[in-house]
Amino acid sequence: MTAPFRLYNTMTRRVEDFAPADGKTVRLYTCGPTVYSRAHIGNFRTFLFEDLLRRALRLAGWQVEQVMNLTDVDDKIIARAHSAGAGTTIAAITAPATAQFFADRDYLGIEAAERYPRATEFIPQMIALVERLVARGLAYRADDGTVYFAIAKFPTYGRLSRLDMRSIRPGARVAQDDYSKESAQDFAIWKAAKPEDEAAGAAWDSPWGRGRPGWHLECSAMAMALLGETMDLHCGAIDLIFPHHEDEIAQSEGATGATFSRHWCHGEFLLTDGAKMAKRVGNVLTVLDLQQAGVSGAAFRHLIFTTHYRQVLNLTDDALAASSAAVAYIGEFAERLELPETVGATPALAAVAEEMATRVRDALMDDLDAPRALAAVFEFVRAGNAEMDRRGRDPAALARARSGVAFIRDALGVVPPPRPGGLVGLDGTAISEPRGQSGGIDGMDPALAAYVADRLRTRMQARGARDFAAADAIRDELLKRGIAIADSGAGTRWKVVTKVG
Numbered sequence: 367m368t369a370p371f372r373l374y375n376t377m378t379r380r381v382e383d384f385a386p387a388d389g390k391t392v393r394l395y396t397c398g399p400t401v402y403s404r405a406h407i408g409n410f411r412t413f414l415f416e417d418l419l420r421r422a423l424r425l426a427g428w429q430v431e432q433v434m435n436l437t438d439v440d441d442k443i444i445a446r447a448h449s450a451g452a453g454t455t456i457a458a459i460t461a462p463a464t465a466q467f468f469a470d471r472d473y474l475g476i477e478a479a480e481r482y483p484r485a486t487e488f489i490p491q492m493i494a495l496v497e498r499l500v501a502r503g504l505a506y507r508a509d510d511g512t513v514y515f516a517i518a519k520f521p522t523y524g525r526l527s528r529l530d531m532r533s534i535r536p537g538a539r540v541a542q543d544d545y546s547k548e549s550a551q552d553f554a555i556w557k558a559a560k561p562e563d564e565a566a567g568a569a570w571d572s573p574w575g576r577g578r579p580g581w582h583l584e585c586s587a588m589a590m591a592l593l594g595e596t597m598d599l600h601c602g603a604i605d606l607i608f609p610h611h612e613d614e615i616a617q618s619e620g621a622t623g624a625t626f627s628r629h630w631c632h633g634e635f636l637l638t639d640g641a642k643m644a645k646r647v648g649n650v651l652t653v654l655d656l657q658q659a660g661v662s663g664a665a666f667r668h669l670i671f672t673t674h675y676r677q678v679l680n681l682t683d684d685a686l687a688a689s690s691a692a693v694a695y696i697g698e699f700a701e702r703l704e705l706p707e708t709v710g711a712t713p714a715l716a717a718v719a720e721e722m723a724t725r726v727r728d729a730l731m732d733d734l735d736a737p738r739a740l741a742a743v744f745e746f747v748r749a750g751n752a753e754m755d756r757r758g759r760d761p762a763a764l765a766r767a768r769s770g771v772a773f774i775r776d777a778l779g780v781v782p783p784p785r786p787g788g789l790v791g792l793d794g795t796a797i798s799e800p801r802g803q804s805g806g807i808d809g810m811d812p813a814l815a816a817y818v819a820d821r822l823r824t825r826m827q828a829r830g831a832r833d834f835a836a837a838d839a840i841r842d843e844l845l846k847r848g849i850a851i852a853d854s855g856a857g858t859r860w861k862v863v864t865k866v867g
């Protein structure tokens with residue numbers, strides 16, 4: 367019998383067994399981005415933690431129904447629209463930022479959630495939730511038309527964040543979405559519209575006058591609309607515990623009387639140079655920066671998974687380089703398994719693949735212990751390469767090793783795609799590689815392939831004429847263009863090597 371899935375629960379501050387209430391589908395809510403500019407990679411550490419989580423939940427045998435909201439109306443978006451000039455609507459800010467977010471997500475190999483609700487599409491549900499809270503005496507309208515949640519009326523307020531309720535000043539109010547634990551007070555769930563809100567298309571009719579939802583309320587309304595009054599698991603970055611998730615609990619449980627989420631889990635920060643990565647300190651790194659630095663999605667995933675999600679992770683150039691090298695090592699092994707002359711492997715290779723899959727699975731079931739899973743992958747590639755050197759002929763063992771690689775791809779997403787390359791046979795015929803079960807070649811430029819094949823044929827002629835200086839000159843010329851070559855019994859194999867990593 368396999369080990370149960372265990373996951374830290376922020377509510378109890380313990381690692382606990384976790385299973386979905388219905389035994390089949392995990393109803394998961396993950397707080398998504400505020401779409402007003404390109405997300406920084408600190409945000410993507412959180413989304414990668416949640417991506418690993420959904421992969422692990424599937425490994426545990428469950429289906430996942432993940433909802434990730436897109437905050438497309440809030441204080442920051444309206445401020446951005448306002449500073450972009452008169453007549454700029456929030457939609458003009460959020461549409462390109464949303465497209466950018468999805469492109470960045472895909473670059474990092476993050477699986478798509480099942481639903482991406484936009485806050486502006488759930489305004490009636492948000493108004494209905496505010497009405498319920500007002501009807502139950504948990505919220506009240508202030509003179510300016512803003513509706514506040516009265517935290518003193520919700521006795522369990524502060525449970526998730528372990529807030530000391532003795533520090534609460536009754537009746538004090540906070541209208542903005544961001545505030546600290548030290549200033550916990552009645553918070554705005556519906557905000558009276560200001561002229562900037564109207565100008566940006568961020569105001570709606572409500573029983574309390576024109577206004578817009580507060581950020582905290584948006585998540586409560588969308589989560590309950592799509593996952594029901596009680597979900598299995600709610601996640602986010604650690605800075606969302608207070609006030610965002612505390613307020614989500616108050617609004618949701620205050621309205622329904624039911625437990626909002628059965629389990630809570632939060633990911634730690636990504637730090638660079640020891641400082642919390644956030645736009646407000648001007649310490650921005652984006653997925654575009656990673657792309658421009660030649661860091662692949664697989665390499666960044668590897669870097670993130672070298673540290674447990676509940677530990678602070680420091681981003682350094684050395685760590686990025688080490689992860690780029692690590693995934694290149696995994697990728698080269700994956701390519702080696704697909705080479706046409708590889709017809710089989712040793713039975714021992716099948717055994718190390720089995721052991722790796724068991725160890726990765728056990729590590730992920732144990733509170734998403736990704737560093738331990740990566741260690742098992744590394745050991746598989748190291749031992750696997752040693753077994754490949756023995757030139758075994760067992761096709762079933764080779765198939766098992768290939769499914770081991772596919773398993774790593776599914777569970778962790780740290781296998782880079784095959785590098786473009788090819789083989790020019792001894793008779794001068796050009797063959798594209800890699801083939802086999804990894805399928806075709808992405809990004810192969812036919813003109814490049816034709817050029818390389820032509821140069822390699824010329825090199826073969828030079829070697830045939832024993833003009834080794836000319837042959838070596840062609841090798842150097844290709845390397846300058848980012849093409850590495852290797853001679854084998856089947857001909858000369860080439861690979862694009864500048865895009866490694």
Ligand SMILES: [Zn+2]
Nearest residue numbers: 397398585610
């Ligand atoms: Zn949220």
